[in-house]
Amino acid sequence: PHTVETVEDSPTRPVQNGFGAPSMPHTQTEQKTSTSLAKKYNMGDDLSELSKLKETLQKLQAENISLKAQLGSMSQEERDVARETAATVEEISKLSNALISVRAEVLAAKTKLLESTAELTAAKEKKQVLGDLISETQSTKDALENANRDIHVVNESKQVAEQRQAAANATSGSFEGDLFGFDPTPAPASIPQPT
Known part of the structure; x- marks a missing residue:
């Protein structure tokens, strides 16, 4: 099996730098730090890290499912809102048409x-004109x-005066006939009757 050679197991040998020249050996503090890191890096740490990664993955998957559920719910809400919006727009259209009709x-x-x-005003004016015409006609009547x-009174007065004058004339003629001894009013001649 492959063994990991630590700094403590390896003999102290000069370390060459990038130019091929030997460098100074590690100090005691650097050797302890390297040993501690080498001991921590083993299979137990790998399994623990893998378990943590699996746990994180499960959390992410659960969160993903939750987000998808929320997204589905939001999509349903969006559909509901869109449906209500369409219904509102349709109702507004109907109300607009009704408003135009009204x-x-x-x-x-x-x-x-x-x-x-206008007809009432014309009728009132015509009524006024007719009323004025009726008043004028009544006045004329x-x-x-x-x-x-x-005229009737004048005619009656004239007839009365003429009758009085005729009576006066008749009275005057009778007086004159009596005075001279003859009848001033001879009797009318008899008209022969046809046989």
Whole structure:
């Protein structure tokens, strides 16, 4: 078997430097340090190191699994968020379309209201004009009726005056006939009846 020759086992011999010249032998402190390092480097240390490496690997694998699980959970959350976002966008689109429709209806209602207001204003103006015409016509009617009444009164007064004048004239003629001895009002001639 291969044996590791330590510094203590090897005889003291000059150590050549890089130029081939012998150098001074190791000091006592350097020999102890080399011996301690050589004793620590054995198979037991290798197994312990391997066990530590395996333990570290297991920890890393467990952490990797945990991270993958978290990543899967995050991916599910991202999918949920994406689904909710899509639903929200769709709802916003529907609401936007509804808003456009409602705005169109409001605009149509405003237009109809303006038209109705214009018609109402025109109707009120026409009513006012008709009222004025009715008032004027009524005034004209009243004036005509008053004029007719006045004319009727004048005519009646004239007829009464004429009748009085005729009566006065008749009375005056009768007085004159009596005065001269003849009938001032001869009897009317008889009209022969047809046979």
